[in-house]
Amino acid sequence: MQDTTKPNKYAIHEACREGHLQTVESLLSASPKLTLVTDPDSRLPLHWATTSASLAIATLLLQHTPSLDTHIDASDSSGWTALMIASSLPSSSGLPLASLLLSRGADPNAKSHGGQTALHFAASKANLDVIRALLDGGASARIRDRRGQLPLHRAAAVGSVPVLRELLGKGKSAVDVADADGMTALHHAVCEGHGDAALFLVVGGAADAGKRDGEGRTALECAPDAKTGEFLVRGAEREGVDLV
Template identity: 60%
Template sequence: MDETYKTKYALHEAIREGQTSKALALLSTNPNLSTLSDPDSRLPIHWAVSFDRAAVIETLVQQRNFDADAVDGSNWTPLMMACSRPEPSLQTIHLLLSKSADPNCQTTGGQTAMHFAASKAHLDVARALLAAKGSARIRDKRGQLPVHRAAAVGSVPMIKLLLGEGKSPVNAADSDGWTPLHHAVSEGHGDAALVLLLAGAEFEKEDKEGKRALELAPDAKTRRFIVQAAEREGIDLE
């Protein structure tokens, strides 16, 4: 990284390096730095959220020209970045939502913040997004809803949340014809598969290759677990 870059994007650099005092001093001296995009089209708020620099985030959202839905080169908003962190800050997420961040913005791949929350099984984040009118019915470019993501990672609580009160359809198929049940079974998540079946998942539904979900079980043990668990609930899969 050359000196010209470091000088021009001193605020971005200070945020990435965790130099909070320096970042706040730069903003105090020149508030317009908050609207400066780097070569990746990222604003200081994108980096601050990515690295969870709470003090810097608090200052940036108070700037006169703050845009809660500003996007980087891949159409990621600060809210999306906050929701996709391994350990998301609910404080930051609530702060961004209070500044009118749109939970239904989509990346170039069509994902919303809800997709990221579902993929990481961030239940409290998903609840916050739903409370802010975030939709569980937006599809990404692969035709997947957040519930497809939740099923793929086997998050039973997330699946229940997304299906609750009709928020998300249980039998929606993605671009490969896979329903949430296909995803859960293929990844070996028997408990998640059972929850989907109890919610009305159509186990006879075929994907674009003519395969039912149960045919995608990774091994005989997983298949047997799902069949027996469903049978105890009065669902005959065979």
């Protein structure tokens, strides 16, 4: 049975996770240093405020955090920073938080234990507005994670043409980089059946359709079905590109 007479050491973490602003205000009023307390997952209250998309709480925590420049990029047990969490929230709902964190000095190129940056996570969720904010804030689209993947690989895997366009344009991402499996962004787009994304990479990004992955396959040979392959071939032909 839980001993309710003992104070909850992680009460502020719970309040941040649940979005209880008044509770956080009360706890910080009694002990401002609670902003630096980490829970068993090495998460600060800021991590939880970001997870719950609580802009008001995150703002309050940052106002009370001493030596903010050394704590804003604190990582949890997975190597995730608050900016990475904000960047991975669905439908760009983390944009206000990402913008706040960037304005307070968060490093957009910090890496998780897997070598991913906030841009990798934003690309995985097709969070276009967050990606734009990250690029404006100095994020590099040329950083590879431990599997050799760029954010471009992730955008291709989810089939987001707008994100691919942003990464290749403003982000100046390389288009034909191969990951640890020898797969380029084009391979990933085709493998997942994203014909529109694959066609954009070939036509708009000048991707090399002849590159082979670690198993010796071209992107076209990775098509999950004949329909995807035919769509890509016919679309490329209309643009004057011969893939066969």
